Amino acid sequence: MTKTASSKVRDPLELGGSVWLRSGTETLGGSARIALLAAIRDTGSITAAAKSVGMSYKGAWDAVDAMNNLAGESLVSSASGGRGGGGTTLTPAALRLIETYRAVEREHRKFLERAGAAIESFAHDWQLIGRLGMKTSARNQLAGKVTKVTRGAVNDEIELGLPGGQAIVAVVTHESTQTLGLKEGSDAFALIKASWVMLMEDTNAKLSARNQLRGTVAGVTKGAVNAEVSLSLDGGTTITAIITNQSADTLGLAQGQKAVAVIKASSVIIGVND
Template sequence: MTHPTHPTRPSRDPLEVGGSVWLQSGTQTLGGAARIALLAAIRETGSITGAAKAVGMSYKAAWDAIDTMNNLAGEPLVVRASGGKGGGGTTLTAPALRLIETFRTIEREHRRFLERAGAAIEGFAADWQLIGRIGMRTSARNQLAGKVTRVTRGAVNDEVELALAGGQAIVAVLTHESTEALGLTPGSDAFALIKASWVLLMADEPARLSARNQLRGTVSRVTRGAVNAEVSLALDESTTVTAVITNQSLDMLALSEGERAVAVFKASSVILGVND
């Protein structure tokens, strides 16, 4: 019997700076690399059909692009000659030729800029990974970065432990497939997502609970609403966990800024992710 193989996570390539150039007229795009390439191909082939084929574009898409550029430019860029003794053809006007040369000049300068920027970021991979994390947008209120310290394989699911910056740890339960797809192994970086509504708060007193995650900290902020309150718990100088609880629970626990408390949530409530 053969066992199915699972895809392994590819090794990360070196960081590079990338970008593209396009020209605009107001809020409308006049030409980017694809449209400029189309104009250049028309110049070389003298034919819409030949140019479209050269840039991998359909005949209709090529004419749509030409119409758009002509309209936005406010003057003809492409002129199609009617058939005659020498047959018809397509030519570029002087403004179109200048547009190609202008774009090529900007493109060369842009390439030089990318080369300089690429050289400047050498050795700053960790900073760019951090930029990627802080730029992430998700509905989960709590986004905590850490390092995988342990992966325990079970009969159905895996248990992954993630060490946070301040020394406390989060445990997540996920499928074998998810563990392998994310490339989660001891020493790898990952982040945990936990919705604020999944976090329970309790006074900082010893208790026996079935929930695996119990993070201790100090209340740093309390925002009371009409029905619920948002309570932020500082685990250390850089890590905060936020919970949404009812005002009644807030009053019962007597939670206020500076009080010690424990954030409690199930391992199944933790979503793990990695930066590609």
């Protein structure tokens, strides 16, 4: 049976990185160029070295010329025959450069291993960093965990549990559920434009809108026509609504007042960190 995206098992997150050598603002080389130098040392031939590291002959010579220029001294020298023949050797400076790079690379690897092991809940924090760096035009970005997936005839209902105990429901296609790997317990976030959020007094009114998030008005900022209202939910989540000034006055919205954010399930976009 073929595995779907929702059943894919992800490998644990680990720290990674590469070492690059620079000369001023120019890059002297990284692992690829050092590997080329090492291959020249081992084979005594540019042609054989280029082949062993998966580089074209011209690309190898261009890299060598660049390294010679940036280093300010010759790293590679050719015996009689030039580029078309003869042996190719490394200068003492190039041999030292390889050893220095390998030593730095070993220490860099040890540092990454120690850092990864020292950071408790690294995978969770890394996902959080990813969310913090996310840019979207939707004003409301609510992170949570999928608490329920209900399959329908055409679309699925995704229930996302928010910090503080409330939940928000979104309607997505079957394809989106599979593509995003949505299942109970998985991390996800809801994107909601502020203009899609309606506000009402905290009553027991019955509405067709699936989402009714209760909170406390944290602030009301009025403009020429519309007002921006921030509603604080339990658990530290804030949801923002854009309504008319007249609506804000009619509801008597003021800081500290209880209110309910009403959002249609079809207005909620679900996303995940890849």
